[in-house]
Amino acid sequence: MIALDPNGLVRYLVRDDAGQAEVARSLLGTLSPDQPGYVRREVILKLVWVLERADGLGRGEISAVLEQLVVTGGLVVESADDVARSASDYRMGGAEFADRMILAAADPAPTASPPSIEPQRNFTA
Numbered sequence: 001m002i003a004l005d006p007n008g009l010v011r012y013l014v015r016d017d018a019g020q021a022e023v024a025r026s027l028l029g030t031l032s033p034d035q036p037g038y039v040r041r042e043v044i045l046k047l048v049w050v051l052e053r054a055d056g057l058g059r060g061e062i063s064a065v066l067e068q069l070v071v072t073g074g075l076v077v078e079s080a081d082d083v084a085r086s087a088s089d090y091r092m093g094g095a096e097f098a099d100r101m102i103l104a105a106a107d108p109a110p111t112a113s114p115p116s117i118e119p120q121r122n123f124t125a
Contacts, residue, residue, distance in 0.1 A: 001038050006050060037074060041078045059093070
């Protein structure tokens, strides 16, 4: 099993650098259920952060990527059930993906919306 890093996954998904995207594609192409790649929770968190902030993808697009990763035969995603549930909830809005993953790790039966100590912001035009 080979551990995958967020940079390789981003290059593969976004294809913003042709050379690096090809290297990532070649590596991922060698993976199989018998010789899978391993994706840690932290890699998922960094992947989401990069896709949101650097690449400007929306929640729906990111959720679709995550849901595909957890069912890809050549990958083993750490805490795949938490990732899938958090991705589904994240798509609906509200809490950030990382907050949803923290809640999933802390509670096997999470609430719909994680509690927050952040102040509510009222934006007016």
